[in-house]
Amino acid sequence: MAAGLLAGCVGVEFPGGSAPVGPVPAPDTRGTGNQKVGRPYQIGGVWYYPRVDPGYDAVGLASWYGPKFHGRSTANGERFDMNKLTAAHRTLPMPSIVLVTNLENGRSVRLRVNDRGPFVDDRIIDVSRRAAQFLGFEQKGTARVRVQVLDANGQPADSRRVADAVPAPAGVGGPFFVQIASMSSLDNARRLRDAVARFGRAHIQKVWLDGRRFYRVRLGPYDGRSLAARTLDRLYDQGYYSARVFTDSIG
Structure with a gap:
């Protein structure tokens, strides 16, 4: 311009x-x-x-x-x-x-x-x-x-993709979840859940943060990190670039 x-x-x-x-x-x-x-x-x-x-x-x-x-x-x-x-x-x-x-x-x-x-x-x-x-x-x-x-591999500098992450320390296990997004609109969360249902068991988790309600759209749970990582790669291939992997212990 x-x-x-x-x-x-x-x-x-x-x-x-x-x-x-x-x-x-x-x-x-x-x-x-x-x-x-x-x-x-x-x-x-x-x-x-x-x-x-x-x-x-x-x-x-x-x-x-x-x-x-x-x-x-x-x-x-x-x-x-x-x-x-x-x-x-x-x-x-x-x-x-x-x-x-x-x-x-x-x-x-x-x-x-x-x-x-x-x-x-x-x-x-x-x-x-x-x-x-x-x-x-x-x-x-x-x-x-x-x-x-994004770098030459198409990843942000602080990428948290499990496929590239350091293995979790001993004693830190699953279950693991792939979170596609967290949003304040339940209607938007439902639409996103329906859109990603083909990748696995999609669900919405309601949480409160700083007095505000959010809806997390997630896939899982997965027993192993490798299973979650494979799902994450499939999501990235289809354009869901904000997806990340979490354990149930991460807020």
Whole structure:
């Protein structure tokens, strides 16, 4: 969105479009091996300093952009397509692959950073309209999200996937559960439970945290870590990137 930098990648609420529940397609990863960091630049009197940040992990506000910028050049010279899984970030190298998780409903999607922005308030990322649909905030316009840079293996720096984890100490056993998401909406939790039922025994666990009620969508229990890890890998293959493995002792 090079032509629209001063517009600030403002996320505008447009009518129409639904937020699908379930697996999402992977982003276009072409060219990720040849990243461009870019020089420092100034927008609205503020200087920004692009840099390589493999451990980037931030929480903040996300917005989305679409029709107004569709077909325009992005900051790295590509054509912006609002129907692709892409995003704009102020400082990450282009392209980078990031995992964006909507903290309001637990949905997550991998996006390809190929643009600069947003330059509005405390927003940390601007996503395409298609990404906003998958993340479930197209109608709302903004959402509180977590953004994590993914490594060459497609994993965030602090990945807790059991398949790559150190074995549990002696005496620490199951049962193990694969948790897909934790959310405050029971209706959303039920839809997600139904969507992942094909992977195993899906259920909802109600918990209270800091005086608030949450609904955890989980698969299991599994007697062994390896069984849980295999289920986790299947979920990752189908786009459920926020899934994690827990024991019943983890709150």
